[in-house]
Amino acid sequence: MDYEAVIGLEVHLELKTRSKIFCGCSTAFGMEPNSSCCPVCLGLPGSLPVLNRSALEMAVKAALALNCRVEGRSRFDRKNYFYPDLPKAYQISQYELPVARGGYLEIDLPGGIKRVNIERVHMEEEAGKLLHAGGSIMESDYSLVDYNRAGIPLLEIVTAPNISSGKEARLFLEELRLLLFYCDVSDCRMEEGSLRCDANISLNLPGAAMGNKVEVKNMNSFRAVEYALDYEAQRQAEILSRAGEIVQETRHWDEENRVTVSLRGKEEASDYRYFPEPDLPPLLIEESWVQELKEALPELPAHKRLRFEEQYRLDPKDVAVLTSSPELACFYEEAARHVEDYTGLANWVKGDVLRIHNDSGKAIGEMTPLALAETISLLERGEISRPVAREVLEEALVRGKNPAQVVQDRGLGRIADPGTLGPLIEKVLQENPKAVESYLQGREKALGFLVGKVMAATRGRSDPAAVNTILRDKLQNLPGKVE
Ligand SMILES: [Zn+2]
Known part of the structure; x- marks a missing residue:
């Protein structure tokens, strides 16, 4: 039967503030365990939290x-539960009155644009981290706890249940990550835990009431989200088609075996005994400040993609690559101010610039777009060949040099001088008697082969037109040539 999947996502992401959400402790990654803690984030008696303005600013921007x-009045609440990674035995979160509600994010589907609704966005604090000695929690004799992460600001984004497949969920997460990159509020590295995603999924027949929900956790990559949800939809469909009942529960994605497994019955909100956080006043946000932040938002990905397609007349696939980070988009646009062939430029950026970035580890933001424009100009003026241009570009981008200077310093300019090419060509003729003979018998293709040999001997630096002329001339005047 054709069941419809109804999926909602809960995304937690780390805001990239320098200090924690309610105290001044550093959020730096990889510090000595328990070295970035204070009475506030450890929940010691008598300590009081103070909201980090920068965390709030990032939350509002997102x-x-x-x-x-963005709500003018919101509130922090205590979410109570007992677990050793939570030093206060409650997490400061937002429950009834989140900081923002009612938005959407559009994703590109083959059939058109789909709007995924956002129900709420709220702020909360991260818990600490447990390290189970000896690996898994089942096998270890004891566990250690590191509270460096306790109190790192998190943003929770809850979508409406209007996602219909694993693929849509993945596209949503990819677009969300790009958006947050652009706003500079989170690194969104799922593998490092700065973005986590849980999902609710239920199935129903078209037009029928919603089925029982299952919560899926432990998906550690965007791909895992897609697989886990597709698996879960199929599992539920099989149960329903046998007239079975879906148990409302929390299931865990087992990456190795590619299945979801039952973890526990799902908690109800009442299990957490939420109540207003008495140590923090209500959060009042002025409309004028929100307006200021709104005006300061950068151009967002969807808008930039459309503009790139129109302004530079580029293929949407190229645009998707070029706008995959704000730095790369900026690099392209800066270079585009100095070139005429926008598609050609796109190919250079997608190909060589990204390759150089990957090979050298040099950040795109630290590369000079003008160096690419100048390299292209040297190539177009015929001063260097394409293979040389690629070499020059690498040197110019990685070492921050001027391309024309690289050509000069390394003697990479084009060789068109007969005095230099002549002896080289003679050597090639001597080394390739078969090709020479073949040419003399009228096979024009052999000439291309010989030109290639000369080009290779100069590592692509010789001028093909000059090589052609000299080569033909020498072949015409070979001593042993029979007329
Ligand atoms: Zn602290």
Whole structure:
């Protein structure tokens, strides 16, 4: 039967503030365990939290980018549960009154654009980290706890249940990550835990009431989200088609075996005994400040993609690559101010610039776009060949040099001088008697072969037109040639 999957996502992402959400401790990654803690994030008696303005600013920026309504009045609540990674035995979160509600994010599907609605965006604090000695929690004799992460600001984004497949969920997450990159509020590295995603999924027949929900956790990559949800949809469909019942529960994605497994019955909100956080006043946000932040938002990915397609007349696939980071898009646009062939430029950026970035580890933001424009200009003026241009570009981008200077310093300019090419060509003729004979018998293709040999001997630096002329001339005047 054709069941419809109804999926909602809960995304937690780390905001990239320098200090924690309610105290001044550093959020730097990889510090000595328990070295970035204070009475506030350890929940010691008598300590009081103070909201980090920068965390709030990032939360509001993200909410605005997601087209949400930022609430003038919101509130922090205590979410109570007992677990050793939570030093206070409650997490400061937002429950009834989140900082923002009611937005959306559009994703590109083959059939057109789909709007995924955002129900709410709220702020909360991260818990600490447990290290189970000896690996897994089942096998270890004891566990260690590191509270460096306790109190790192998190943003929780909850979508409406209007996602219909694993693929859509993945596209949503990819677009969300790009959006947050652009807003500079989170690194969104799922593998490092700065972005986590849980999902709710239920199945129903078209037009029928919603089925029982299952929560899926432990998906550690965007791909895992797609696989886990597709697996879960299939599992539920099989149960329903046998007239079975879906148990409302939390299931865990087992990456190795590619299945979801039952973890526990799902907690209800009432299990957490939420109540207003008495140590923090209500959060009042002025409309004028929200407006300021809204005006300061950068151009967002969807808008930039459309503009690139129109302004530079580029293929959407190229545009997707060029706008995959704000730095790369900026690099392209800066270079485009100095070139005429926008598609050619796109090919250079997608190909060589990204390759050089990957090979050298040099950040795109630290490369000079003008160096690419100048290299292209040297190539177009015929001063260097394409293979040389690639070499020059690498040197210019990685070492921050001027391309014309690289050509001069390394003697990479084009060789068209008969005095230099003549002896080289003679050597090639001597080394390739078969090709010479073949040419003399009228096979024009052999000439191309010989030109290639000369080009290779100069590592692509000789001028093909000059090589052609000299080569033909020498072949015409070979001593042993029979007329
Ligand atoms: Zn602290």
